[in-house]
Amino acid sequence: MKPIWIVDDDPSIRFVLEKALARENLPTRSFSHPREVLDALADIAAGDSEHSGPQVLVSDIRMPGGSGLQLLEKLRELQPGLPVIIMTAYSDLDSAVSALQRGAFEYLPKPFDLPKAVELIRRAVEESQREQVAEDRQTHAPEILGQAPAMQDVFRAIGRLSQSSVTVLITGESGSGKELVARALHKHSPVAGGPFVAINTAAIPKDLLESELFGHERGAFTGAQAQRRGRFEQADGGTLFLDEIGDMPFDLQTRLLRVLSDGHFYRVGGHAAVKSNVRVIAATHQNLETRVKDGAFREDLFHRLNVIRLRLPALRERKQDVPVLTRHFLQQSARQLGVEPKRISEAALARLEAFSFPGNVRQLENICHWLSVMAPAQVISVQDLPPEVLQAPAVPASPETVPSAMAGMGMAPQQALPSSMVELPEAASPAAVPSQPGAPMVASASMDHAPAQPQAGWEQSLEAEARHLLREGRPEVWDILTRRFESHLIRTALHETHGRRMEAAQRLGIGRNTITRKIQELGLDEHRGAEDA
Structure with a gap:
């Protein structure tokens, strides 16, 4: 492990901290002046030193010829992820607040209680180690983050499709990351060298969508001052991503079917067929089988699109991914805002994991951006979370009911999937899932009438108390x-x-x-x- 660097002009302070940290098996290196710290860092950067950089730096705030705050500002530039603890006398508390505002990990008022000082340094060490792991993961981070089994199915599907340009239909709730999966499919495909063009068919007015997709000739309609290439032409040699395909107007579905059949189309107002070699990936949050039954979506187009289907799980079905996604989005928000990334407590993470996330990954990203702006402290606690999280009941995930993301991978072209692949069957509802040893309890209206399961006394008492509090409508x-x-x-x-x-x-x-x-x-x-x- 890297050493704890101690900076103080008082040798007695350095001695006491060195001995206390040595008893905790924490290596140290001491300095009497901020200039020595900067020189040591320069030597390490140049490769002229046998020493390693600091894991944590503990610095006095007032020293002859130097300031802990000035050193802090330099370290923010040189090593932005390094936890810095500022030691200060009680009379310097205003300066300590200023230090926190400039990105210090914490301040330690003098005279300090030695065990508390050691405990604070230990917390900083652990935070530094977590940040290093997070940075390593970020360095090698894929375009999609996910460790849950359902997401691993998605990754395996992308890998199996990497040698093919077959049409893919991505299904999943709004905000679950369908465009990210589409981009990953393009990136790991034979047409990766071509363009990736995305269009949300639900976001463009019906009168303009045809021109957006297929382009138009000059004078085709009022305002058409010049010929315009559509998205199919723009995506030639690459991938066209049609998001929210379930909302495409019925009459345009016929034109899309023709393009998928032979690759030819006509610009609006045009008479010459245009050929485009495009790999199509479509996505929807709707049940297309139901749309077909309702007469709102062409059955033949559905079969054209439904060659390979990937189901993207909702965030509540992959709750073990919430911590890594949260830290990723906090880092991302900090970069966008140009501020120091905020950290999040374990209790706050647990509360986020218990949230149902109706808006899925997009909602978590928005929450992290909100926290980056609104959370008052550098470490986010439970009370800092937004009201929609604090006021919502916890909804445990039921991973055993999640259909595989690979549903349809072995399907022949134009073969319709069973509806159970898209919609959870009735037997897979939380109330109908038999409880497994160690599985979280799921509250539902049918629990009162369910057969009693044998369980230990304390578990029975816990369930009874949880029932009581939930029925009382108690918050938290x-x-x-x-x-x-x-x-x-x-x-x-x-x-x-x-x-x-x-x-x-x-x-x-x-x-x-x-x-x-x-x-x-x-x-x-x-x-x-x-x-x-």
Whole structure:
């Protein structure tokens, strides 16, 4: 691990921190002046030093001939992801606030409590390590992020289609990332060297859509001052992405069918056929089978488009992807706004994972942008989340009911898929899914009449209490029960270890900093005086 750099003109402060951190197996390197820090960083950058850069930097705010704030500003330029802790006397608290505004990780008022100082430095180390992992992932980040099994199916489908230019139909709810999948299909295809042209057929007025798709000749209609190439011509040799294809006007569907059949079309007002070699990818959030039955979508066009179908899962079906997506969008928002990326607490992440996200990934992206602007602190806590998240009930995912993204991969051209591939069958509704050991409980109107399942006493009590709170309409049921559970668990572990936090953390399988933070958050201060063994 990289060392903790300590910058202070007071040798006693450096000595105390060095010894305390050494007891925690944290390496250190000390400096008496900010200029020495900058020189050391320059040597490392030039490859002339045997030392490594800092994991965390702890700096005094006032030193002869130098300022911790000036050093902080330099480090923001040289190493923007480096956590910096500013030490300050109580009389310098205004400067400490200024330090936080300039991107400091935290400030440490002097005189400080040594265990608290070490704990703060540990938190900064963990944050630095998380940021390094996040940066590594970002460096090698694909165009689509996702670790959930349903998203892995999508990735496998893209891989299998990489040698083909076959027509693909992408289905999924609004905001689930259908255009990203279309771009990935284009990028990993034989026509990747050609253009990728996208058009949202629902966003363009009916009178203009034909011209947008096929172009027009000069004088074809009022305002047509010159010949114009349509999207099919623009996408020649590449991919045309037709988003929201289910909303295409019925009469235009006939013209689209002709293009898909033989690659020829006529510009509006034109008499000469135009040939275009285009790979078509279509997407919709609607059930096209239902649209066909209702007479709103041509059945023959449906079969032309439905050669290969990829179903993109909703975000609530891939909740394990919420943390990585959240951190990605916070980084992205920070770059757009030109500010320091905000971090998010584990409790706030848990609350986001419990949210149903009716707007899917797009909604999460908007929330992260909102947080980048509106959250008051550098670390986002639960109370900073927007009202739609805080006021919404938690909806657990039911991954066992999610149809495969590869539905239709082995299908012959023009073969219609069973409706169960597009719509969840009745037996797959949350109320009808038999509970599995360890699976989250799903509240539904039919639970009261469901056969009782044998379970341990504490689980039965938990379910009864959850039922009671939900029926009362209490807000934040998740937080209420989680706090109770964590409080009892930590109290019990501390009792069994006679108040020794480190041993309690080890036996619980969590980190020492985690149990310390939880004790503070939950108000379990009666154990504060106990010493770690």
